[in-house]
Amino acid sequence: MPRQSSRQEILEVAIGLFADAGYAGVSMRDIARFCGLNVGSIYHHFRDKDELYLAAMQQAFSGRAERLLAVLNSDRPDRRRLLDTVDLLCRQLAEDQTFCRLIQRELLDGDERRLQQLAQTVFAEVTEALNRLCARLSPGHDPALLAGSIIGMTLHLFQSAPLRRFLPGYRPEHDDPETLSRHLQAMLERGPIFTEEVERP
Amino acid sequence: MPRQSSRQEILEVAIGLFADAGYAGVSMRDIARFCGLNVGSIYHHFRDKDELYLAAMQQAFSGRAERLLAVLNSDRPDRRRLLDTVDLLCRQLAEDQTFCRLIQRELLDGDERRLQQLAQTVFAEVTEALNRLCARLSPGHDPALLAGSIIGMTLHLFQSAPLRRFLPGYRPEHDDPETLSRHLQAMLERGPIFTEEVERP
DNA sequence: GTCTATATAACGATAGAC
DNA sequence: GTCTATCGTTATATAGAC
Structure with missing residues (x-):
């Protein structure tokens, strides 16, 4: 089974954290830490926090x-x-x-x-x-x-x-x-x- | 009519802002600005953000x-x-x-x-x-x-x-x-x- | 694609003058 | 009681090595 992409894992972690604490209550560092990634790596997949949030919502509600x-x-x-x-x-x-x-x-x-x-x-x-x-x-x-x-x-x-x-x-x-x-x-x-x-x- | 105390005004401003944006979405600076006060002045009336939040909730729900x-x-x-x-x-x-x-x-x-x-x-x-x-x-x-x-x-x-x-x-x-x-x-x-x-x- | 390192700004909170 | 000034921390975001 191919391990899921980082982008996908970031999204799923983000969905859980945003549900728990809301947009302002979650930092990019939080998300990175829960993914076992460095903060900078997230910005390779998403331009900024807002784009990540929107992508997470689309995924969560799809x-x-x-x-x-x-x-x-x-x-x-x-x-x-x-x-x-x-x-x-x-x-x-x-x-x-x-x-x-x-x-x-x-x-x-x-x-x-x-x-x-x-x-x-x-x-x-x-x-x-x-x-x-x-x-x-x-x-x-x-x-x-x-x-x-x-x-x-x-x-x-x-x-x-x-x-x-x-x-x-x-x-x-x-x-x-x-x-x-x-x-x-x-x-x-x-x-x-x-x-x-x-x-x- | 005696002007309301600063403490009271801080509470009322805080209630409105917390309702709009939540605890993490409101900064002490935001509250101070809307009261026409400096940040430091708020800490004269409330020990920290948490205490201010609790007092605001008590007031809002009383x-x-x-x-x-x-x-x-x-x-x-x-x-x-x-x-x-x-x-x-x-x-x-x-x-x-x-x-x-x-x-x-x-x-x-x-x-x-x-x-x-x-x-x-x-x-x-x-x-x-x-x-x-x-x-x-x-x-x-x-x-x-x-x-x-x-x-x-x-x-x-x-x-x-x-x-x-x-x-x-x-x-x-x-x-x-x-x-x-x-x-x-x-x-x-x-x-x-x-x-x-x-x-x- | 992930890392380290860093720039820049905003954050909560405190000290001390007035 | 409010101010200015500032400390230490954390935030978003970027640059460049690997």
Whole structure:
């Protein structure tokens, strides 16, 4: 197996570090050290920190939507497809903290150009498919806002995990992605206000 | 009216800058410049950058929950109180972008100690009241997860605004907090999957 | 393609005059 | 309480040997 190129390793190290600490929180020295390289060597592969950051983001976000798109466009019934989508999203967010954090950082720090590029190359297709599904399932709501709400509550349940640990009502199973997925699916199926009593372990 | 103290002005400038660019993205020189002070003067009021940051966060988050608590503990019917709470939260997030961004930054960068303090001093009471309300309104769901979902979709509709502009389904009224509030209330009242057709302008 | 060495600027923080 | 001046460190980025 041919060892991966330095450029590739730099990118992957950079993605992890930028997700952890953000653009300003990571130095070129940090990246070099984690790659076992000297600082100067990085500048052979990337003109400056900005170019490295952009390349890292492109790599980090590329090919992220494919599995979601496949589920969104499956031939199962609408309702089932929405639940499948949320479930898959939960599993992806759980196993890929890096992706989860980078989205949040770009929402905070991304300039207009970067957000536009992100929207077009990563989220456009998925959003369109999810909007269509929402419009068919729930013609009474604005499809884009409904889609945004569903994504939002899913994302937030993962992103707020570090804080939720210290909040009233916390239970250890809230850290289990399957518990979160089941809760979200129940919310979608029965609505947030669901008065029928069910047993809980 | 007595001019506010330097310490106070430093804190307020720092809050704005940290919300915009994060801890690593703001230098002591930046803060000094925006205050019309010299760098050295800041160190008369705060021992180091870390202490200034902590004081700024305490100030930024103090007294944030009172209005929400008042609504959560009002004497209106449960259902109405939940809708009022979401509506107030929308208005607060809309008029206070700084607070909105600081929460997100702390979720990303806050260490365990800071998150624990934030949970206890800012969010504990509100969370408890919201959990109780959720438990009564919807005994079929885990109260904390339901509360988190509601907070999550509300927060996300505001935090994703810069990206949503470039996504399919965007409409200009999605930037209007009242539109978002109305959508969220409709979702809570009728559930996310709401098949009855209603007219939309 | 990676290294050493270095230029240049910005950083956090301190000392001491006023 | 604010200033000027400066220390030591770290940052981005470059030049040139190998």
